Amino acid sequence: MLWTRERPGDDVVFRGARVLDPVEGIDATLDVRVDDGVIAVVAQHVDANEHRVVDAAGLVLAPAFVDPHVHLRTPGREDEETIASGTSAAAAGGYCAILAMPNTDPVVDSTATLGSLVETAKREAEIPVGFLAAITRGQGGEELTEMGELADAGAVAFSDDGVPVASAGLMRRALQYASVTGRLLALHCEETTLSRGGHVHEGSVAAELGFAAYPSVAESVMVERDLSLAAYEEQPLHLLHLSAAESVVALRRARENGSRASGEVTPHHLVLTDEAVRTLDPNVKMNPPLRAERDRFALLDALRDGTIEAIATDHAPHARHEKDVPFEAAPFGVTGLETAFAVLYSELVEPGLLPLATLLERLSAGPARIFGLERPRIAAGAPANLVLLDLGALTHVTADGFRSRSVNSWLLGRTLKGRVAMTVAARTVVYG
16 A cells, blocks of 8 residues: 555664664664664674664664655645655655645546556655545545545545535445445544634634634534544544644543544644744644644643544645745645654653653554554564654754755744654665
8 A cells, every 4th residue: 555666675784772662662772783674683782794884872763754644746736746755855754654645636536546646656756655545526525436446446545635524424425435445534624614714723813813713613523523423333534633622522532432533633733823823924824723722732632642643744735936925815734744753852852741752653653553554663574664863963944955845834944953864764775
């Protein structure tokens, strides 16, 4: 279900790193030797075997990251991103795998479109990439796609991300159909009759600035509906980019009642609130919008206790001219692949709000587990999918520093602590 261009495995030794794999239960200063792209030895004082030796003293070596929610804008908007540029950006961000959303032009709702993407990935992808297909034809919410054919063609999951499946009856049929394919539904939860025309979270900031508001209940009411349908059908589902405290309550309750539901949260929803909108920077406009501090705290609590199992960037590139407009006229969405680890380390781990081990697990094993992907791990015999992190390094975020084709980052001008020094993906050094 993941594709990348074929390359030989690398031979490399990481010498004296703090090896940290929370799932494997490893946190120690060790050497790691990779032979032909496969982890051969994890121990103290490993023989280099004439491999490339990386002095990793003082650095952290961890399982590389998996991003389950990326927009590659291909086909249709290759000026904003391509499979080549998006996967290159992901490599620089420490990722060994990403999943691309289907709201492209045309929508990924046919085996022909999906097959074209797969073939492009085999030629151009710097790291493995998987593709979600649409739940409904054209994401129109009226007719289901041929999920069986799309699954057979390699669709990793199904989503109408960007728009909700408004009809409860159609959502129920989608859950039934998806169960036959063994693929997950990943849902954008929004009741558009409540969010209609909204630009920012409904609260004091929206009122003071005079912006049309997008209330949190527009998300949570649809979360409740979809969780209820999944429980009735006894099927799993995944909730995309959660933003509201009420949504967290609903997900936690569903999981406690035995539901196979999962959720993800973005770096911007973990770090920012709607107070950031006062800058009128179009790069803090996203869907769902930044919400109140109580929502941010609820998301962080859910990430800590495992109610939310994954961090996803929702990397959404836009052309400069599209974002260089007044706030209300700008499209929703921000980039995130290249800055996710650094900002979360700076804003959550350094202040003591989130353990480093938890952050690494939610960036790697969590999303892999949700989508049935092989978990990146540090163990003898495992394919090398590794990220080397320099926690003391400072990174100044500038527009000319991105590998992505788009620069609509909410972090422009910021200095962050923590840097990806090297990434190994699918047995090959792809960055550093």
